[in-house]
Amino acid sequence: MKISEIAQLVDGVLVGAPVDQFYEVEKAFASDLMSDVLRFNMDNTVLITGLCNNQTMRTCEMADIRVILMGRDKQPDEDMIELAVDNDITIIKSRYSIFKLSGILYKAGIQPLY
Amino acid sequence: MHYTFTIERGNFADAGQASSNVKRTLKQLGVDPASIKRAVVALFEAEINAVAHAYGGTIDVDIDAEKVMMVVADEGPGIPNLELAMQEGWSTASPQVREMGYGAGMGLPNIKKNTDELKIDTKVGVGTTVTMIVKLV
Structure with missing residues (x-):
């Protein structure tokens, strides 16, 4: 699923690095x-999190995570947005809870990591 | 190639900067992505541990064609029971550290998993030195 499709599903707002269409x-x-x-x-994996600080960005940088659903x-x-841009990380901001976001993505066919 | 970085106690705003610099350097050197990831995850965990638990320290990184050697040396409380600390889920992290997203008790196990050689010298009340080697493919 494309990043922009996920953003649409969760009524999200995109910040950070520009969306990689591919x-x-x-x-x-x-x-x-x-x-x-x-x-x-974490290849081709979106991190769904409510943790919103620099360490979220650093962790994603180290783990090669390209998309965060916040x-x-x-x-x-x-600072966080700057770190995201520097490290090619796109952030999708959403007002939904983590449970709801997980449910939406699961229903749309995104697989659990394990 | 040798690099040295300083670790400041409790400075979570900049924690990870050293690991980030090492990652960029390894990328520029054309090191394979899997080895880069192993090295930086191990270094990042050790860096966070030192920021979270110690009173300050240094990181020394040596890169050659065959390996990355990373030494994180801190002045701090030391690890009273290393065997327990190596177990998944064991943590003595403060509430403040947990708020930053750490303290799951996975730091040292993650370091072990991602390194080819790991040596931990620790003395209670003095500090801890973590020496990590990741072989490059």
Whole structure:
């Protein structure tokens, strides 16, 4: 699924790096624990999280995560957006809860990481 | 190639900067992506551990054609029970550290998983030195 399609499904707003039109999201992982995120191969995986700080960006940088779906109406600050741009990470902001976001993506065919 | 970075206690705003710099350098050197990921995940976890638990420290990184050697040395409380600390889920992180998204007790296990060689020297009340080697493919 394309990043823009996910944004549409969750009524999201795109910030950070410009959308890579060719990037395909196949899986999702929902977590606010960054060390858990670092345990797995996150290729073509969207991170669904409500953790909104610089460490979210750094973790995604290290894990090669290109798309973050930020729920609970969290608002990334300028530092976070700058880190996202520097590291080619697109953030989709949504007012929905993590549970709702997970359900929407699951229903749309996105696979769980495990 | 040798690089040195400084770790500041509790500075979560800049935590990860060293790992980020190392990642960029390895990319520029054309190191394969899988090795880069292993090295930077291990270094990032060690860097976060030092920021979260220690009073300050240094990171030394040496890169050659065969390996990346990373040494994270801190002055701090040390690890009283290393065997427990290596277990998944064991954590002594403060509420503040947990708010930053850490403290899942996966730091040292993640480091072990992503390194080819790992040595941890720790002394209670003095500090901890984590030496990590990732072989390059």
